Amino acid sequence: MQQPPTPAQGNTITLQELAEELGRDWRAMRELCRAQQVFARTPDTVVSASNADRLREAHRDKERRNAQLRSIPSDARRPKSKADAYAEAAYRQWPGELGVDVIARQWAEQMFEVAEAVVWWRAGMRGQDAALAGLLREFGVQPHHLAVVVRGDTMLFRLIDQGMAPEMIARLLRQEGHLV
Incomplete structure (x- = not known):
């Protein structure tokens, strides 16, 4: 069985390397990949530069949203009974x-x-x-x-x-x- 072609070596990164770059663990990285519809089987899975950029952008967006939520007082985030x-x-x-x-x-x-x-x-x-x-x-x-x-x-x-x-x-x- 033929393997799908891999991107050129200089334009790829493993998910483990990307997770370390973003300060995430493998589980969080796998969830991010799932949300962005990027194939992720193991930490050694290689992704293209464009997919890595998409994952970086999604990570930045999530961090931005989390920072905004942290700036809101906790009692305002709680739904009212x-x-x-x-x-x-x-x-x-x-x-x-x-x-x-x-x-x-x-x-x-x-x-x-x-x-x-x-x-x-x-x-x-x-x-x-x-x-x-x-x-x-x-x-x-x-x-x-x-x-x-x-x-x-x-x-x-x-x-x-x-x-x-x-x-x-x-x-x-x-x-x-x-x-x-």
Whole structure:
């Protein structure tokens, strides 16, 4: 069986030599070769100058990205937990208010996504109204329904200030044709 032709001797380098030049071990070099689709069976595998240049450039790119990541504080790289996202959204809604972590937990317990909770808050629901919003949602009432005026009062006013039950809000919205 005929071996593939090898590049001219002066234009080649073994992967072991290239790994030493780049300060990498063989395993890291093999992963770099795999990512760049350069054949690498053993450390003695010979690569062309053009492939070696591609590997050097890929190594520099990876080092540059790693340096950029190291410059970012570690807490900024950490993905936020759902609880953190709720607390952050609640704090933005009610800056300076104590107990935003309690508010966040209550809304999470009602199975609201963070964005959905924010829509309810912007529609006028308060931090402590998570259970009410959960009941409204069960009856098909959406945040935009809170602004609907029926017989001179908004649904939000009827719910919060007059204490109307969520099922009564839903019934009234259905009677007036605002809820299907």
